[in-house]
Amino acid sequence: MSEAPSITAAILVIGDEILSGRTKDKNIGTIADHLFGLGIDLREVRVVPDVAAAIIAALNALRHSYTYVFTTGGIGPTHDDITADCVAEAFGVELREDPAAIALLLERIKPEDLNAARRRMARIPVGASLIENSVSKAPGFMLGNVIVMAGVPSIMTAMLQAVTPRLQTGALLHTVNINVDDLPEGAYATALGAVAARHAAVSIGSYPSLVDGRFRNQIVLRCRDQAALDAAATDVGAMMAQLAAKH
Amino acid sequence: MSEAPSITAAILVIGDEILSGRTKDKNIGTIADHLFGLGIDLREVRVVPDVAAAIIAALNALRHSYTYVFTTGGIGPTHDDITADCVAEAFGVELREDPAAIALLLERIKPEDLNAARRRMARIPVGASLIENSVSKAPGFMLGNVIVMAGVPSIMTAMLQAVTPRLQTGALLHTVNINVDDLPEGAYATALGAVAARHAAVSIGSYPSLVDGRFRNQIVLRCRDQAALDAAATDVGAMMAQLAAKH
Numbered sequence: 001m002s003e004a005p006s007i008t009a010a011i012l013v014i015g016d017e018i019l020s021g022r023t024k025d026k027n028i029g030t031i032a033d034h035l036f037g038l039g040i041d042l043r044e045v046r047v048v049p050d051v052a053a054a055i056i057a058a059l060n061a062l063r064h065s066y067t068y069v070f071t072t073g074g075i076g077p078t079h080d081d082i083t084a085d086c087v088a089e090a091f092g093v094e095l096r097e098d099p100a101a102i103a104l105l106l107e108r109i110k111p112e113d114l115n116a117a118r119r120r121m122a123r124i125p126v127g128a129s130l131i132e133n134s135v136s137k138a139p140g141f142m143l144g145n146v147i148v149m150a151g152v153p154s155i156m157t158a159m160l161q162a163v164t165p166r167l168q169t170g171a172l173l174h175t176v177n178i179n180v181d182d183l184p185e186g187a188y189a190t191a192l193g194a195v196a197a198r199h200a201a202v203s204i205g206s207y208p209s210l211v212d213g214r215f216r217n218q219i220v221l222r223c224r225d226q227a228a229l230d231a232a233a234t235d236v237g238a239m240m241a242q243l244a245a246k247h
Numbered sequence: 248m249s250e251a252p253s254i255t256a257a258i259l260v261i262g263d264e265i266l267s268g269r270t271k272d273k274n275i276g277t278i279a280d281h282l283f284g285l286g287i288d289l290r291e292v293r294v295v296p297d298v299a300a301a302i303i304a305a306l307n308a309l310r311h312s313y314t315y316v317f318t319t320g321g322i323g324p325t326h327d328d329i330t331a332d333c334v335a336e337a338f339g340v341e342l343r344e345d346p347a348a349i350a351l352l353l354e355r356i357k358p359e360d361l362n363a364a365r366r367r368m369a370r371i372p373v374g375a376s377l378i379e380n381s382v383s384k385a386p387g388f389m390l391g392n393v394i395v396m397a398g399v400p401s402i403m404t405a406m407l408q409a410v411t412p413r414l415q416t417g418a419l420l421h422t423v424n425i426n427v428d429d430l431p432e433g434a435y436a437t438a439l440g441a442v443a444a445r446h447a448a449v450s451i452g453s454y455p456s457l458v459d460g461r462f463r464n465q466i467v468l469r470c471r472d473q474a475a476l477d478a479a480a481t482d483v484g485a486m487m488a489q490l491a492a493k494h
Contacts, residue, residue, distance in 0.1 A: 019292070020289070032268030033268035042267070042268075043296060044296075044301070045266070046294075048290075080443075113434075115433065154457050186360070190362060192326065193325065205297070208323060
């Protein structure tokens with residue numbers, strides 16, 4: 001089956017606070033949902049600490065492997081906010097105070113309050129374009145294929161919306177979910193594996209969850225080709241009916 | 248300051264369902280909290296899809312970089328559960344049906360229901376030790392420095408508890424949290440940076456959150472040396488008092 005080249009992405013979460021457990025990340029799920037809706041395949045996530053060498057190494061690994069890299073965190077005014085520095089260093093470009101970013105900051109901050117720390121938030125790698133922050137003004141930016149966003153979830157979400165029109169999107173992945181409440185995974189796994197082998201173009205996963213001590217399972221089928229998806233879903237349905245009749 | 252060598256860890260989350268947004272991960276936060284309480288430094292997290300090459304590459308990168316690697320997901324009975332295969336391949340050992348694992352499965356599954364798919368859950372890399380699963384019996388395992396756990400949160404948590412006595416633990420990281428409700432980050436960032444520079448042994452972070460459209464910040468100080476931590480916290484307190492007096 002010939003297919004358009006897929007648009008791929010990675011997320012790089014930057015922050016000691018996630019790794020220490022202090023903050024429970026919510027951005028990964030939000031970005032994953034958003035990219036899924038754009039037909040962009042999220043292929044990898046990494047979480048790294050506020051350590052320049054770790055951030056730069058992850059940035060360089062990811063930006064050369066995927067269409068886009070979305071970073072969250074580390075663009076505030078304090079000494080531990082070093083994401084812009086790291087992106088500039090990873091790309092080998094200068095980090096400079098950007099007059100347009102200063103203008104955005106001044107929409108929220110009085111001129112007499114625009115101190116050195118706040119000016120840090122206007123330091124943008126040369127060649128980057130700003131990403132609007134409708135919540136608190138201090139902008140994110142996009143440099144090459146790297147999209148740099150805040151860590152505060154509501155601000156991250158605003159930036160994600162703002163940058164979306166600039167992204168190349170892919171064909172939507174169609175999905176069929178089949179809930180299986182009455183059969184354990186072990187009872188259908190072999191048959192499902194055989195169906196999956198017959199429909200190699202369709203991604204088929206089985207996801208158990210425990211509800212009140214009982215497993216409930218969901219079989220999820222995904223494919224960009226609706227006809228192929230329908231054929232696989234029909235096959236899974238027939239297989240489940242056959243198994244249910246036996247039980 | 249001389250210190251005991253730190254005990255480090257990474258988490259490898261395995262699963263298409265996290266990357267597609269279908270499932271919102273809860274295990275990272277649980278493991279992060281648990282490791283923090285053991286004095287083990289979580290240094291990196293990666294999320295990869297159910298693709299053998301991606302899993303094996305991440306396993307090999309992480310297991311050579313940190314004291315421990317905790318994996319979640321991909322150890323059920325279905326065709327998309329390939330974590331055990333990947334761990335065996337990464338270590339270059341055989342994957343064999345383990346009689347002890349079969350015995351554990353038989354505590355929950357009737358002998359006549361122990362089909363080929365369920366037997367998949369008893370395939371354990373040679374040299375690994377089993378990790379008890381008090382919730383649904385199918386065990387995890389530990390091979391070298393890699394700890395392989397289920398993805399279902401309640402089962403993952405049971406396995407994390409079960410494996411804990413086998414882990415080398417580190418000195419506890421002491422923490423001081425200072426809530427700052429009345430000053431924006433930009434008002435104290437420069438002064439905080441100066442304090443941080445004077446207390447290089449103490450990790451100092453500033454974390455904003457937006458509550459009803461207003462920023463609330465928390466300054467978090469962390470150090471294994473209580474005296475060094477107290478000195479830095481005193482310094483931050485004095486700095487904040489001075490700033491508050493000015494405002």
